[in-house]
Amino acid sequence: MSASEFAAKSYKTRGLVxxxxxxxxxxxxxSLLTPEHGLVRAVAKGVRRTSSKMGATLEPFMEIDAQLVHGRNLDVFTQAQLRxxxxxxxxxxxxxxxxANAMVETAERLCEGEEDAVAPQYRLLHGAIAALARGAGDPGSLLDSYLLRALSTAGWAPSFTTCVNCGEPGPHDSLNIALGGVVCRACRPPGSQSPAPETIALLAALLTGDWPVAAASEPRTRRAAATIVAGYxxxxxxKVVKSLKLVERT
Ligand SMILES: [Zn+2]
Structure with missing residues (x-):
């Protein structure tokens, strides 16, 4: 391959493994999530050899600067540096x-085939992984907050304040996952749940990133909120996001 052919086929990108x-x-x-190229699946050659410099860089949850070339089937990494x-x-x-596993699995599902709309999802995932890595809060709460915001960014914003059906201001004490949040007494369909008021308040706090409220919550309230988030x-x-079942809640 000539230098100019290589340049035409190669590209640089930031990404999260x-x-x-x-x-x-x-x-x-x-599997690399990139802000500009969406979800990229590319081959890293020789990285399982102990002599490989790229091997330690191309590990899950690393943010990297990568250079790749377009291949016939999959793209191929030519360089990767840690950010x-x-x-x-x-x-x-x-x-x-x-x-973090549950976050990336969800991000992968949400970004599959969504090349143009990935930048906001990238920012959200990057912020959540960074918060987990620096121990910014209870991992379960960081996960649930990420999940609610990732779904909102994908166009499925839940409401935990006003009635999702008629817009009646809350607080409301019934919740319907299929409708996307809390419902007033007049709108309440059969099969709606009646969570504790503090559970609904925690869900609202996780959605908006109100960390003082989230940090002050009781473990049983977090578990109840986690079940509702997983259902949503x-x-x-x-399909069930498999990693969600594996996250232990204490
Ligand atoms: Zn209503």
Missing amino acids: LRTHKLGEADRII HSYGLALAADYDAYMA VQWHLE
């Missing part, structure tokens, strides 16, 4: 690591 898969003897396929080594901090904290994610993503 979501997942890696083994390929052949020494290679990996890397933020979130993966190292997360590997040392099981709860944060599991929350599943309703919209249809």
